[in-house]
Each structure stands twice: as C-alpha cells, then as structure tokens.
Amino acid sequence: MDVVLTNASPIMLGPPSPPAAPHLGTLYTLSLLDAAKRMSAYLGRPALVPEAWNLSSRRIESQFADEGEEYFNYCAGAVAQARSILAKFGIDLDQDVPVRDDVHESRVELQSAVVELCERGEIAERRVEEKWCFPCQLALPATSATTVCFQCGKDLQLRQTTDWFLRLDTFQIFERAIAVRWNPPYALRRFQNLKDINPWYRVQHGNRRLGVPSPLSCGQILDPRLVAALYPTVLRGRGFTGPITLFAGMDIQRKWLVLTLGANRSDALPVGIVNHGVLLDASGRKLSRYTGASIADSSETSEFTNVRAALLSCTLGKDIVAARIPIAAASRLREKAVNCLKYLRLQPTVPDSAGVDVDSGMREALGRVDQALIAGDVTAALAYFRKAVVKTLSNDLIPQVRKQGLRRCEQTQKRLEILFTIFFGPEPRLHG
Incomplete structure (x- = not known):
C-alpha cells in the first residue's frame, strides 16, 4: 500500500515501549496500532504511528556511569533489536517521527511543555507529604498502601518535602475523559471515580542520571510517566496537526491516560482512546515481562503473524488468559x-x-x-x-x-x- 503522510494525517499513539523482548500486552497494543494504521490506509486516509520508546529506566541505571556515548549506543542497539522483533509480527512504526526520550528534538519539546505547565500554574513548587525512602531517593504518595521500599526493602518514612509537582485536577480530567470517543465504550467507567488519584504528582527525580533533564532543577530528570504523557504535546510542538487517538491496555489507564488527559494542552488532547484487556496467566494473575510473558519465552517454531492475528481476534476490552489466545x-x-x-x-x-x-x-x-x-x-x-x-x-x-x-x-x-x-x-x- 503506497500511502502519502502529511502533518494533518491522523496520529495513532501508544504508551512508550521498553526496548527489549516485547511483553505480550505491549504486542497487543502494537498489533492494534499497526492494524489500525493499515486499516486507515485501506479506507483511504493514511495515518501516522510514531515510534515511541521509553529509554529512561531505573533498571539500566547501574550499567552506565554517566549519560554519555555508551548510553546512547545502548539505546540505539536496544531499539534496533526491538524493531527486528516487531518486524516478525508485521508491525511497522513510523521512524521518521520518533517520539523517544533520547532524541534531541523530543527532549527540547518535552522541556518546553514542562515550562509551559509552570507558566500556566499547573506545575509549581510545593511542600507535600509523601512516603519516602531517602537512601534510594524514592517517594510515593501518602495515600499509597505500600509500606516498604520495593528497591531496598526498608520501611518508608512519612515526610514533608518541597519539590515541583503537577496538580491533577480530577474534575477537569473527568470532563476531558467524557469528551473522548472510547472503544469499547465501557472503558470510560474506570475514570468515573478518581478519588484515589493523588492530586500532587512529582514531576522530577534526583539521584538519577538517565532520562530527560528537568528544566526546573539542575541534576534532576523528568518523571518517565510524565514524559510519556506529554508525547501528544511533543507531536504538536513538532508541527503535527492531525487528530490523535491513543491505544492502551486497560491496566495502564490510571498510570498513563490520567496524566495524558491532565497534563496536555487542549489542542493535544486525544479524540479517541482504544482499550484492550489484560493478559492473564492460568491462575488469573496479570502477566508481565517480569513474570515471563515476553516473546523471548516463545518457541523457535512460533509463527509470530499468527499470534498477531489471534490477539486481534480477542474481544476488545475483555481480559484473556494468555494460554487461550x-x-x-x-x-x-x-x-x-x-x-x-x-x-x-x-x-x-x-x-x-x-x-x-x-x-x-x-x-x-x-x-x-x-x-x-x-x-x-x-x-x-x-x-x-x-x-x-x-x-x-x-x-x-x-x-x-x-x-x-x-x-x-x-x-x-x-x-x-x-x-x-x-x-x-x-x-x-x-x-x-
């Protein structure tokens, strides 16, 4: 299919993917994105699916002494490997408009978006009570049920600290959510009660080197989830004007879509959100790449295109047991x-x-x-x-x-x- 993309082409965007062996849930999202892109071209309206990688990971922090050439070489190699895996599924991202946190143009737009939020008063320096692990420089909302640090296992301490926070207006987020076209429609129900959303979201982290440098404080990086949530604003800043549709699993609505709807400027809000269900193991627990649900675990004889089609045949929004795909x-x-x-x-x-x-x-x-x-x-x-x-x-x-x-x-x-x-x-x- 020969297609001609323009800045006004519809934009289809998923949450950023770690550049490693893709998790089955990630593949579900990317298969839907790619099918929607091909479907759009078939119906006569070519769509843009920007490449989006999350390269700010605490899990690779220890491998690099600083954010230098070695880190960027790692990013290039990891993304190339992930691309080759996705190609087996016929998944084709638009590499001419990458939305990656190691790309200079993206970083500039992300930092500008954060400064704009400050100018609008939505990001400000505040004193907020949080649960802290000071040795690891990790902070959780005071309302979190977690009592120990997931990294070192020590007890979290309730402290008041001053830093830069994004204020999440839950009323505004819900108003924006109900204006979006949801597929399936019932996915909107997960936004009907936002009382457990922490209204103060920390926008930067210290004691970390890899990621997008914060424009607010020297030596800190922007929170990776905020970086992902601001991708629609980045695309607007880079001149893309087409309507944006977001694709995501229902399990990350609260982690990504809440921030997306709460932090982006009005012209970058999505017109639609497509939600797929959660992939479960035989006992009903959610599968993740940490519990052996990556394609690296599949057999040598696996036909990846059949996995793609099988995922697309699953009822949108419904949780499914992976073994029954x-x-x-x-x-x-x-x-x-x-x-x-x-x-x-x-x-x-x-x-x-x-x-x-x-x-x-x-x-x-x-x-x-x-x-x-x-x-x-x-x-x-x-x-x-x-x-x-x-x-x-x-x-x-x-x-x-x-x-x-x-x-x-x-x-x-x-x-x-x-x-x-x-x-x-x-x-x-x-x-x-």
Whole structure:
C-alpha cells in the first residue's frame, strides 16, 4: 500500500515501549496500532504511528556511569533489536517521527511543555507529604498502601518535602475523559471515580542520571510517566496537526491516560482512546515481562503473524488468559486465505459468460468486513474476514469455479490481499 503522510494525517499513539523482548500486552497494543494504521490506509486516509520508546529506566541505571556515548549506543542497539522483533509480527512504526526520550528534538519539546505547565500554574513548587525512602531517593504518595521500599526493602518514612509537582485536577480530567470517543465504550467507567488519584504528582527525580533533564532543577530528570504523557504535546510542538487517538491496555489507564488527559494542552488532547484487556496467566494473575510473558519465552517454531492475528481476534476490552489466545485458529485462517489466493491466481479467466464472477459473489461478504473496519471494530472485521474466506470463497465459490471456470476475480484478489495485511501483517506468501 503506497500511502502519502502529511502533518494533518491522523496520529495513532501508544504508551512508550521498553526496548527489549516485547511483553505480550505491549504486542497487543502494537498489533492494534499497526492494524489500525493499515486499516486507515485501506479506507483511504493514511495515518501516522510514531515510534515511541521509553529509554529512561531505573533498571539500566547501574550499567552506565554517566549519560554519555555508551548510553546512547545502548539505546540505539536496544531499539534496533526491538524493531527486528516487531518486524516478525508485521508491525511497522513510523521512524521518521520518533517520539523517544533520547532524541534531541523530543527532549527540547518535552522541556518546553514542562515550562509551559509552570507558566500556566499547573506545575509549581510545593511542600507535600509523601512516603519516602531517602537512601534510594524514592517517594510515593501518602495515600499509597505500600509500606516498604520495593528497591531496598526498608520501611518508608512519612515526610514533608518541597519539590515541583503537577496538580491533577480530577474534575477537569473527568470532563476531558467524557469528551473522548472510547472503544469499547465501557472503558470510560474506570475514570468515573478518581478519588484515589493523588492530586500532587512529582514531576522530577534526583539521584538519577538517565532520562530527560528537568528544566526546573539542575541534576534532576523528568518523571518517565510524565514524559510519556506529554508525547501528544511533543507531536504538536513538532508541527503535527492531525487528530490523535491513543491505544492502551486497560491496566495502564490510571498510570498513563490520567496524566495524558491532565497534563496536555487542549489542542493535544486525544479524540479517541482504544482499550484492550489484560493478559492473564492460568491462575488469573496479570502477566508481565517480569513474570515471563515476553516473546523471548516463545518457541523457535512460533509463527509470530499468527499470534498477531489471534490477539486481534480477542474481544476488545475483555481480559484473556494468555494460554487461550486462539493461535491455532489464526493459523488455519492464514493458510486458508493464502491457499485460496494462490488458487485464484493460477486460474485462467474464461470468456464464457457462464464462468463464475467471484467479484460479484464476494461483494456482500467483503462489504461486511469493510463496514466493521469503518466502525473501528477489528475483532468483528476479522470474524467477517474469516467467514468470507472460509464459507463464501472456499466452500461456495471455488467449487463452482472448478466446474464452470473463472470469469472475474481481480477486485476480490486485491481486497483480500490488503485485508490479509491488516490482520496478519506481511503480504501473503503466494509464491511460497
């Protein structure tokens, strides 16, 4: 699909991804993003999916003595490795507009956004009571149920300290949230009670070297979650004017979307938010990259494009047990679609009007797929695609073609090939 992007192209943005073996939840988000990008191009409105990496990690802090060439070399290598993994899933990010915290242009825009929040009075120096681990320089809200430091295990101390904080206006955040188009609609319910949100959000951290330097205090870095939340403002600052839609798992709404809706200027607010469910282990606990849910744990024979399609077939917003992701069903559909396309390409067309007009026969079935895509329902679109391929094409039309010959199928071939890339990523291997 040849597409032309402009600064007014719709922007689809997910939370930043750590540059390592992707967690299954991250892959769910990125698969939805990529499918939406391809879907947008198929429907005639190319979309921009900026590359977004979170490279400010306390977990890599000890590997580098300072924020010098070694760190940036590490970032480049880690991102290149992550890109190669995502490519196996057919996931294509727009690298010409990276939103990464090691890119100079992004850092300048992030720092400008923080200064602007100060000028508006939304970030200010305040004395706030928090739970502190002073040896590790970690602070948690006073309302947090945590009593010990997750890093060193020592008891947290309740102290009042003075620093720079973003004031989160919960009423304003909810007003902004209800103005957004939510998919699925019930995902908005998680914003209906914001009483447990800490209204004072620390915007910078000391005793850390890797990250975006704070423009407010020398030697401190901006909070990585605030950095991620301000990505829409960064894109506006870099001249991109298209409407922004955010994609995220429901488990990080409170960590990322609250800040996004509370910190960005009005012209950078999202027009839509797409939420997928949480991936669980067999006992119902949330999977994470810390508990062995990365692609590094998969077998050598895994077909990554089948994992992608299986994730897209899951009902949006519903939690799913990872072991029950329908990978086998996705694999069967993929083979069926490829085999049908191969068969059609091998058939000569016959001038006899008695030959089968596959384009006409597939019009209604493929129309249902298009309607679901227009509605933004990828799961329904994939289900209709399955029915179109398995029932209408394979079971009904191809047996007729064997008896009567083929009169017309060019439009069907083209549409099926493009729809295949939406759900599976790479082009179908028609000559394999």
